[in-house]
Amino acid sequence: MLKKSLFIFCILINFTFAFSQETTNPDRIPPPLGSLEMSGNGVRIFSGDMDPQAADNTDFGTTTLSNSITKTYLIGNEGMDDVVLTGTPVIRIVGADSAHFSVTLSPDSTTMVAYGGSSQSSFEITFTPDNERTYEAVIEIDTFIYNISRTYSFAIKAVASTTMSIEEATAIDKQIKVFQDATSNTVTVHTENSISIKNIRVFDVSGKLIQTKKIENTVNDHELNFSSSSNGVYFLSIETATSKVVKKIVI
Structure with a gap:
């Protein structure tokens, strides 16, 4: 009877030891x-x-x-x-x-x-x-x-x-490109990698707001018309979901 009890006790000890090793010994077998x-x-x-x-x-x-x-x-x-x-x-x-x-x-x-x-x-x-x-x-x-x-x-x-790191802001700036067409006096704002634009505002060098384009779709190209604008320097303030990017153009 004593031998049987001792055998059962040994089994329980081995079982408890194995269970306790589950998370405490990552290098075990x-x-x-x-x-x-x-x-x-x-x-x-x-x-x-x-x-x-x-x-x-x-x-x-x-x-x-x-x-x-x-x-x-x-x-x-x-x-x-x-x-x-x-x-x-x-x-x-x-x-x-x-x-x-x-x-x-x-x-x-x-x-x-x-x-x-x-x-x-x-x-x-x-x-x-x-x-x-x-x-x-x-x-x-x-x-x-x-x-x-x-x-x-x-x-x-x-x-x-609420703010972005310099690295994040720079990465977004590189994914927004501006192309000018001198023949039609248009400017196209092109985005890459699904960057979403909310609106585009155009300012002259004095800071006066010239035009605003509210974006209501998810296309990659957004066209602005400058046919009625005087020649000069303008700034495009491009607002995305997470930041604001400013691009300079010369008409």
Whole structure:
């Protein structure tokens, strides 16, 4: 009887030790139990990580108020038992700023097969701000592994700003080009890479507003007519969804 009790005790000790290694020893051999493996940008994200970093896509970085940011994550299983994702929804976002993060692509499978299998699935989280500040939330994924339920969690954050960096503004400026046609006295404002223009204002050298063109479509070319304007220097103030670009022309 004593030998049987000792045998059962040893089994329980080994089971507890293997389970405790799931997130604390990343360099171990494949655990005997299933183990959810999460990564962003090819970098491992461990359960309980509350320190968002850009390297693993948990820090979304900075965007302007009119833009969103989407990050992709990969789920796998490095253990020797299946990992079943049991949550409803499968990917849950909690925290004070959870409303500003949304699951825009859900995993295509809720069962991550045992180690050595081909089961991997990705999901996407999109950040959409409404104010200039830092946003924080927590991703939670409920799992069922070898008759044990547990929740895998990690923190995410993002920053929204009303201003753009010099690099961002310069990049947009390079994607807006101005072409003049001396024969027809027209100027064409051309945009690249789906840059959206809201309106174009034309000023003379004294700062007087000469004409305004409100853009109500998403075409790449917008034509301005200068046939009734005097020869001279003019400035085109081109407003996009995120910035304002000024181009100089000579008629």
